[in-house]
Amino acid sequence: MERFELEPKLKEEIRARVLGEGFMKIVQTVRRNGKQFKIAMRPVEIGGIKKFQAEMTDDGQVQVKNLDMNAAAEGLEEIIAQRGVREMHLMTAKGDLHMRVTKKGHVMVTRSAEMDRVVTVQPHDRVKKVPLTSFDSAALLRTIGIADGNGKIRASMRGKYDQVNEFLKVVGETVVRDSGFGVRTLSNHESRATSHETFTVVDCGCGKAYLTISLYFYLTEVLKFPDVKVIGIDRRNDVITAAKKMVAQLDVADKVEFVEADLSEFQPSTFNRVDMVVSLHACDTATDEALAKGVEWKARYILSAPCCQHELQKTLGAKVRRCEGGKVRGEEDFSGLLRQSILRERLCDILTDSFRAMILRILGFKVQVIEFVSSEATTRNIMLKCEYGVKPGQPDPIGEYLNLRDYWKVTPWLETRLQKLLGKHLERYS
Numbered sequence: 179m180e181r182f183e184l185e186p187k188l189k190e191e192i193r194a195r196v197l198g199e200g201f202m203k204i205v206q207t208v209r210r211n212g213k214q215f216k217i218a219m220r221p222v223e224i225g226g227i228k229k230f231q232a233e234m235t236d237d238g239q240v241q242v243k244n245l246d247m248n249a250a251a252e253g254l255e256e257i258i259a260q261r262g263v264r265e266m267h268l269m270t271a272k273g274d275l276h277m278r279v280t281k282k283g284h285v286m287v288t289r290s291a292e293m294d295r296v297v298t299v300q301p302h303d304r305v306k307k308v309p310l311t312s313f314d315s316a317a318l319l320r321t322i323g324i325a326d327g328n329g330k331i332r333a334s335m336r337g338k339y340d341q342v343n344e345f346l347k348v349v350g351e352t353v354v355r356d357s358g359f360g361v362r363t364l365s366n367h368e369s370r371a372t373s374h375e376t377f378t379v380v381d382c383g384c385g386k387a388y389l390t391i392s393l394y395f396y397l398t399e400v401l402k403f404p405d406v407k408v409i410g411i412d413r414r415n416d417v418i419t420a421a422k423k424m425v426a427q428l429d430v431a432d433k434v435e436f437v438e439a440d441l442s443e444f445q446p447s448t449f450n451r452v453d454m455v456v457s458l459h460a461c462d463t464a465t466d467e468a469l470a471k472g473v474e475w476k477a478r479y480i481l482s483a484p485c486c487q488h489e490l491q492k493t494l495g496a497k498v499r500r501c502e503g504g505k506v507r508g509e510e511d512f513s514g515l516l517r518q519s520i521l522r523e524r525l526c527d528i529l530t531d532s533f534r535a536m537i538l539r540i541l542g543f544k545v546q547v548i549e550f551v552s553s554e555a556t557t558r559n560i561m562l563k564c565e566y567g568v569k570p571g572q573p574d575p576i577g578e579y580l581n582l583r584d585y586w587k588v589t590p591w592l593e594t595r596l597q598k599l600l601g602k603h604l605e606r607y608s
Contacts, residue, residue: 181283182261188287189258191275192268196254197247200271200297206257208264217257219250221299228299233333242333271295309346310339310392313399321424322388342389344551345458345483346396348563352479353454354401376405377453380475382441382468383460384410387421393456394434410436411444441467452477459485459558466592469534469562473541473596480543480564483550484534489591490526527560529582533590535562536579540603541596542570571603580607 184192196204196219203220216235221228222244230250234241245253257266266277274290310319319325324335324342331339377397381390390410397403412418418438425434437444441464455472457465465484472480516522535545543564550561583590593600 182279184258184277184285188277188285192258192266193251193254195268195270195275197251198270200295202269202271202295202297204254204257204266204268206260206264206266208260208262210262217253219245219253219257221297223299235334271297308343309350309396309400310343313395315392315395318392318395318428321427322386322391324388338388341458341551342392345389345456345481345561346392348481348548348550348561349393349396349454349456350401352481352563352565376407377403378407378451379409379454379456380452380471380477381408381410382455382457382471383464384412384417384421384436385458386417387424387436389456389458390421390436391425391428391430391434394430406433408434410434411439411441412436413438413440441471444471451475454479454481456480457482457484459483461485463489463591463595466534466590466595469538469564469592470595472564473538473543473599476566478566480538481561482564483558483561484527484531485558490530490588491523493588529586530590531560531562532582533579534592536575536582537590537592537596537600538562538564539568539575540571540579541599542566542568544568571606573607576603576607580604 192204195201201221203218205216205218208215214235217232219230219232222231223229224244230245230247230253232243232245232250232253234243243249262279263281264279266275268275268277271293272295273293276288276290278286280286316325316329319331319339320327320329323332324339325331379393379397381387381393384390387410390408394406394408397406397408410418410421412421415438418436421436422431425431425436452472452475455468455475455477457468460468460482465482468482469480472482515525531547535547538545543566546563548561548563549559550563551559583593593604
């Protein structure tokens, strides 16, 4: 058997899982010469006929094909025959299979416990009732590039379309009381939707502004807010320039503003207060900066979906150092976990978001950590849903935070960033 090749028994298992009953999705990512090739395949129903949709991404270029059973079987053989460093995730109703092939050609396979999931293949050509279909969004979707000239959602943008829709759902759930979009009046805080004041939203790290612009139309067209101002902040000149052109084309440039600035240096000048801060996949400590700005601006709502988290990984990674004799210095109870980079990465993701949630609780926010979108749309599907409304500095969240922080002997970046506001509460219990 050649290097990187899968064993015949494993090949047969993959074929049986994909071409048999209960298949949900297969995704394989191959890395060659610093570039990435990704192929995903899932069952769909088109015109009442079951097919397989294959989506191939090669160096940023996306191609989508709808295949019958024979073509899908041929495509699966190409997936199985790939060589080199690669990773595969295969999901079925009965359970998942995860495979990783290392640089040395070692094949590592893990299988989940047996499951009993219900697989429903939805018609691919149906129109779902989601926020962006709750109003005439055709011009919006074409302008921001999610839909093509015919109004059809681009295959390469399906994941982003789903992310924006699910984010907007959370916005709706946060600021409305019922399915009729009746906006509640909060104690000691008059809702902007029922007053003549402007409801102001700041998107921290807006990127290509898919969410920023969609959010404005959702608030005004669906939730019926009478006066909305949305500000998108990003430090990249190219995305800000493109975003300004899009809102000009949609004739909302006076209501959706874009600012080229580093978020840490940005200070509001065109608005008196912020009602909501949103952040979708701001990398590493940029998420912490967005949370900190929301606290400092005294925003009523903060909705943040974090992305990668490297700061804590560096700290915990430094605790694990090999010495003579193969022993490991550092956190002895967790040395076996921390040694493995994948496990350390996932642990740090959980710890970082836990620290963030606890810090916001200390500072007076009610916090929920939720999955805002399916993991099929993005693996970065965790959201911190925060609403100001409790007395800051309560002992329970402070005690929980200090216990966890001191156990791991780390200082989260957000604590350092918010030291002026947070320090007075922590000092009472240190």
